[in-house]
Amino acid sequence: MLIYKDISIRYWDEYAWIGRSYYFDFLIKGDIHNFHWQSYYAVNQPKLAEYLYGALLYPKFLSQKEYYDNDYIKFLIDNNFYEITSMYYHNYKQKSNFINWGLDPDKAIYLWGPLPQRQLDSNADELILQYGNDIIPTIEIINTARAGNTIILTLTVVITFLLTRRISSLITALLTSIMFGMNFLFITSGLRAHSEGLFVLLFLTTTYLLVLTVTSKKDTLLLSLLTGISTALLTQTKLNGIMLFFFVNGTYLIILLKNFYNKDLFSIQKKLIGIFLFNSTCIILFIALHPYLYPNPIENTLTMYRIRYQQAQEQASQYPSQKLPTYSDRITSVYSNFIFDSEKHCHFNGQFFLHERFCMSAVSFYMKVILFLGGTVIFLNKIRRNVTHPRVLIFTCFLFINLMASFYLLLNWDRYYVHFIYFMILFQVVAVTSILQFATKRYKNNQLYKALFRA
Secondary structure: OOOOOOOOEEHHHHHHHHHOOHHHHHHHOOOOOOHHHHOHHHHOOOOHHHHHHHHHHHHHHHOOOOOOOOOHHHHHHHOOOOOOOOHHHHHHHHHOOOOOOOOOHHHOOOOOOOOOOOOOEEOHHHHHHHHOHHHHHHHHHHHHHHHHHHHHHHHHHHHHHHHHHHHOOHHHHHHHHHHHHOEHHHHHHHHOOOOHHHHHHHHHHHHHHHHHHHHOOOOHHHHHHHHHHHHHHHHOOOHHHHHHHHHHHHHHHHHHHHHHHHOOHHHHHHHHHHHHHHHHHHHHHHHHOOHHHOOOHHHHHHHHHHHHHHHHHHHHHHOHHHEOOOHHHHHHHHHHHHHHOOOOHHHHHOEOOOOHHHHOOHHHHHHHHHHHHHHHHHHHHHHHHOOOOOHHHHHHHHHHHHHHHHHHOOEOOHHHHHHHHHHHHHHHHHHHHHHHHHHOHHHOOOHHHHHHHOO
């Protein structure tokens, strides 16, 4: 995870997410009536990732707050981040030594085409060569944000292990978490200063809490409460996090119907309380984290989704080669990118410890195809033998996010697939562990064998 300084700087994403971190400043100062909460930048994205970067940068700001008149936005502008609609700050930008190191921010919300005379990614040395040492503070701020993401990614690997151990053997959990932590897409998308790293952590945390809720015989009300908190945070990171809100409710409903069928009145009452706790906690926290929603939560939430969808449509029209126009295109793109495209699979499904030449080789390509298909069949066979096992929940979740992607995934951009990484790796690891188990079955009475392969 310490390679975060070596990954190229992605202007359009990192500039924008850090540039909107002033919302954290407004929030902790209780400035919920600031007119910026009603601006375009308040509506086009949820706020948790911006709060994260604000929190990470705040110690640096506080050490210099007198110089900036206790104005966090001036701090951002002086460090070449400008993602705000305000003539006052526009004037300040003109007076400062602001370096416009990418697309003109005053036109940013109208232009979705290729950045004029600017590559999307640049490394630090290239930026210093072009803009001189004045760009170094900008690079340092990006690295501070990325350093915070290393912690996020480390926690994600831990959650990956805990989730996989809950549904499978120790060896499967170890290999899945190692392969996940080394995944090229996970590292590059997760370390860059945008919302993907936090989104994957909360996505897997919510899934893990749901598995615990379904499999635990006690503390289910507490777990329902924690699942509601995690789902709210997930949806305030990326709006498509709402898919787990629907999935959790669907899972609870199935369990409730099962309790009705069994005429288990105690379980029915407990599950109804759990559903109430989950939904009320999730909705209240989601609204509380975003002051834009306060005046009219339902209407303003729908406005956020509408604007985000319109934005995605505009982007798709500007990038026709990346557009996914049909439902089938959106679903097949998942499998094409991760498994069946001989050129893309290394980026989506490759590991940092593998040599690039091997990763791009035919051997690596066909090996991943065989492992994925074989692992999926093995996983389904285990489900068939025990339909009440939490593996069913994991596979159903995988199918559900495929279904949801067919509606919202309008662009074939790599970071939009980060929540699929876990499932793709899990199915391949299931095949690997099955091979290992078969190859070492002569030692099945050995204690180490039992510890590694017992589900």
